[in-house]
Amino acid sequence: MAKIPAVGLGTWKLWCTYHEPSLVKVACKKSLKALKLDYLDLYLMHWPMGFQPGEEDVPLDLSGIVIPSDTSFLKTWEAMEDLVIKGLVKDIGVSNFNHEQLESLLNKSDLKFKPITNQIECHPYLTQKNLISFCKARDVSVTAYRPLGGSREGTDLLNNPTIRRIANHYNKSCAQILIRFQIQRDLIVIPKSTNPKRIQENIQVFDFELTENHMDEIMSLNRNLRLATFPTTESHKDYPFHIDF
Numbered sequence: 001m002a003k004i005p006a007v008g009l010g011t012w013k014l015w016c017t018y019h020e021p022s023l024v025k026v027a028c029k030k031s032l033k034a035l036k037l038d039y040l041d042l043y044l045m046h047w048p049m050g051f052q053p054g055e056e057d058v059p060l061d062l063s064g065i066v067i068p069s070d071t072s073f074l075k076t077w078e079a080m081e082d083l084v085i086k087g088l089v090k091d092i093g094v095s096n097f098n099h100e101q102l103e104s105l106l107n108k109s110d111l112k113f114k115p116i117t118n119q120i121e122c123h124p125y126l127t128q129k130n131l132i133s134f135c136k137a138r139d140v141s142v143t144a145y146r147p148l149g150g151s152r153e154g155t156d157l158l159n160n161p162t163i164r165r166i167a168n169h170y171n172k173s174c175a176q177i178l179i180r181f182q183i184q185r186d187l188i189v190i191p192k193s194t195n196p197k198r199i200q201e202n203i204q205v206f207d208f209e210l211t212e213n214h215m216d217e218i219m220s221l222n223r224n225l226r227l228a229t230f231p232t233t234e235s236h237k238d239y240p241f242h243i244d245f
């Protein structure tokens with residue numbers, strides 16, 4: 001009987017309560033089982049911060065502050081490298097790492113695999129110019145998350161007058177302008193929609209090109225507005241957003 005080929009797909013993330021090196025493989029195998037896959041194409045460390053392992057995704061103390069683990073993301077990374085060696089994942093990367101954290105990972109003397117990407121919040125209100133230049137200079141791709149400004153926090157990006165004017169100029173939607181903007185910055189961009197019509201719309205972004213002037217105009221909307229701040233973790237030793245870069 002022919003061997004059934006290994007089935008793999010997609011990107012998944014290692015959550016903060018699984019940063020203990022001994023738990024990294026446990027978490028990965030749990031995800032593979034839930035997804036009914038043999039391997040993942042890409043596995044990301046979701047945050048540089050480790051939390052106390054257990055049932056709670058975000059374990060809090062009585063004052064509502066996250067309970068950290070004493071892990072280091074460098075050690076967690078080593079356990080993720082083992083996943084590549086064992087064939088459970090094809091590539092590994094990070095998410096929400098600041099430039100210093102990324103630098104310390106890249107400078108690791110026994111680094112076996114470089115992070116293939118840094119997945120960071122990025123949209124016209126948080127353009128991340130410096131961090132993106134930093135990643136590109138070190139040959140780490142950048143994945144722009146929350147490119148439309150998300151939903152719950154209710155930014156007005158999808159109704160921003162500048163974006164709307166530019167959208168009208170190209171006869172495109174505001175979402176398409178926001179996605180195309182990131183593509184022209186050579187970023188990987190991951191808009192999310194649960195609506196089939198909008199999913200279709202979000203793919204129709206390869207039949208036009210924003211002019212340099214329009215790109216500059218969108219860039220000038222930056223106001224360093226971070227939506228995913230994760231306030232309960234601000235006192236964590238590895239909280240990534242204290243550094244303004």
Ligand SMILES: NC(=O)c1ccc[n+]([C@@H]2O[C@H](COP(=O)([O-])OP(=O)(O)OC[C@H]3O[C@@H](n4cnc5c(N)ncnc54)[C@H](OP(=O)(O)O)[C@@H]3O)[C@@H](O)[C@H]2O)c1
Nearest residue numbers: 095145146147148149150151175190191192193194195198
């Ligand atoms: N690494 C991290 O820490 C991190 C953090 C946050 C998010 N992410 C990832 O980033 C991706 C996207 O982030 P996100 O969902 O927070 O934000 P987003 O993609 O910027 O925004 C999603 C919102 O936009 C709406 N939308 C999508 N397409 C639209 C369109 N064409 N027109 C109008 N509205 C549209 C969606 O509503 P409908 O569903 O109703 O269309 C939803 O409310 C996800 O894959 C997520 O996992 C990663």
